[in-house]
Amino acid sequence: MERELSTAPVYSMGVAERLTGLTSRQIRYWEQQGLIRPARTKGRQRLYSEADIALLKEIKRLLADGMTLQRAKHYLAAREARRRARDPAEAAERVGLAPRVTSLYPLTHRAELLRLIDRDRD
Known part of the structure; x- marks a missing residue:
């Protein structure tokens, strides 16, 4: 099973350059073109995640x-759309079918809880 890459922004531009073999100019240009969206600190410094680094390497390839x-850009956008379409929870949320209630109660009590919640909304 493939390990999911971290999305925690931790790498500075200099580290991203070293990890990818790209120049800061290339990375900024790809950002301008909408291929990557790094996080920013309050001081506006770019911070890259493990997932961002992998994306930069893929774009380079x-x-x-x-x-x-x-x-x-089109290839990556289409791939992301396919990935999202395969995620049932995300797809349900996009069309408004996400579960209304999450509960730590056993399933046997859930129907009763939903009935009470629906009654209170009326």
Whole structure:
């Protein structure tokens, strides 16, 4: 099973450069083009996560394989849309079908709780 990459923003621009082999100019340009969105500190310093670093490496590989920047952007957006479509909880939330109640109570009590909640809303 593949390990999920951390989205915690911890790497500075300099570390991102060293980890990816990219220049800060390339990274900033890809940000301007909407390919990556690093977190920012209150002082506006860019911070990159493990997932951001992996994305930068992937963009670098796609471009090295001959893909244009615009095509890479479309490819990554389509892949993200497919990933989200496969996540049932996220898909349900987008269309307004997310569960209304989460409970630590056993399932046998859940129907009663939902009935009481619905009664109070009327």
